[in-house]
Amino acid sequence: MISPDAFIHPNAIVEDGAMIGPRTRVWAFAHILSGAVIGADCNICDHVFVENKVIIGDRATIKCGVQVWDGVTIENDVFVGPNVTFTNDPFPRSCQRLDEHPQTIIRENASIGANATILPGLEIGKKAMVGAGTVVTRNVPAMAMVVGNPGRIKGYVDARVIEQPGPIPGTTRRKLGVRGVEVIELPEIVDLRGKLTFGQAGEGLPFMPKRWYIIYGVPSPEVRGEHAHRHLEQLLICVHGSCDVIVDDGTLREEVHLSRPTLALHLTEMIWGIQYRFSADAVLLVLASETYDPDDYIRSYDEFLELVKGTSR
Ligand code: T46
Numbered sequence: 001m002i003s004p005d006a007f008i009h010p011n012a013i014v015e016d017g018a019m020i021g022p023r024t025r026v027w028a029f030a031h032i033l034s035g036a037v038i039g040a041d042c043n044i045c046d047h048v049f050v051e052n053k054v055i056i057g058d059r060a061t062i063k064c065g066v067q068v069w070d071g072v073t074i075e076n077d078v079f080v081g082p083n084v085t086f087t088n089d090p091f092p093r094s095c096q097r098l099d100e101h102p103q104t105i106i107r108e109n110a111s112i113g114a115n116a117t118i119l120p121g122l123e124i125g126k127k128a129m130v131g132a133g134t135v136v137t138r139n140v141p142a143m144a145m146v147v148g149n150p151g152r153i154k155g156y157v158d159a160r161v162i163e164q165p166g167p168i169p170g171t172t173r174r175k176l177g178v179r180g181v182e183v184i185e186l187p188e189i190v191d192l193r194g195k196l197t198f199g200q201a202g203e204g205l206p207f208m209p210k211r212w213y214i215i216y217g218v219p220s221p222e223v224r225g226e227h228a229h230r231h232l233e234q235l236l237i238c239v240h241g242s243c244d245v246i247v248d249d250g251t252l253r254e255e256v257h258l259s260r261p262t263l264a265l266h267l268t269e270m271i272w273g274i275q276y277r278f279s280a281d282a283v284l285l286v287l288a289s290e291t292y293d294p295d296d297y298i299r300s301y302d303e304f305l306e307l308v309k310g311t312s313r
Helices: 301-308
Strands: 072-074 104-106 144-147 152-156 159-162 172-175 181-185 188-191 194-197 211-216 224-229 234-240 243-248 253-258 263-267 272-276 283-288
Touching: 234 253, 243 263, 253 263
Parallel strands: 072 104, 159 253
Antiparallel strands: 144 152, 172 181, 181 263, 188 194, 211 283, 224 272, 234 263, 234 283, 243 253, 243 272
């Protein structure tokens, strides 16, 4: 059913049965097939083709020349730039149709830049930003910025970069805006034999570790973490090379560059953490307050947001 409040350009084709929500505008030469469901306040621009098994939420913008094939779901407030190409068959052959198509889902508030190509069956997370011309070959986590071919994560939207003042004498602890996260400057003892840094209880070691692990040999485009811990506290020290860490308490996101062994990042429980931009020589030492427990991990960002909702700062 077409809402009486929708605008359908006289040169658009909306086939019987298609659902078009109130105030949605469908512009010239767009073609919407009968099974498609399109919400309210959308803008479906010229030359857009929408197949049957397609759901488009509210307030989505689909710019000119986009084809939205069977199996694609576009949630509320998504921007799809001009000539973005969706795909729904990983091995297409002429005259051979799939019975079931891989499901592609573009989560709320995500944006896809002009001319990007989205391979079949992928999820683009909430608020993610796909750069113009990117070829997306893997799922994109919430808020990630992805560019290139193949698409790689280059950053995260809304992450405030924390500037480090450089080595400071003695041990100092500096709280960040993200709840429960602090940067600890460790002492550096320099003599003719080289350098030494340390932490001890009460000074540079905020908890008694029961475990350590080391992350190294990370290929530079790769991203690690993308999870939170229910109870675990951790201290991250990049003892060689460098990497960037995103910390997120569900309200605020900050990014810390770890590039020397005299800088430690202390994460308490319920902080979403991401580690990326590893240099080829990066060695990340992590001290953990508990032994390894897979049940302590929260791996869904939506679940994390639900759990921290209403947490006081
Ligand atoms: C974190 C970031 C900074 C173990 O068996 N024991 C361990 O102590 C750890 C840490 C991992 N593992 C196994 C579990 C997985 O099969 O090692 C594999 C890779 O672990 P994961 O995918 O969790 O790695 P990262 O880099 O994504 O995350 C790790 C820590 O797990 C996590 O707690 O905060 O580093």
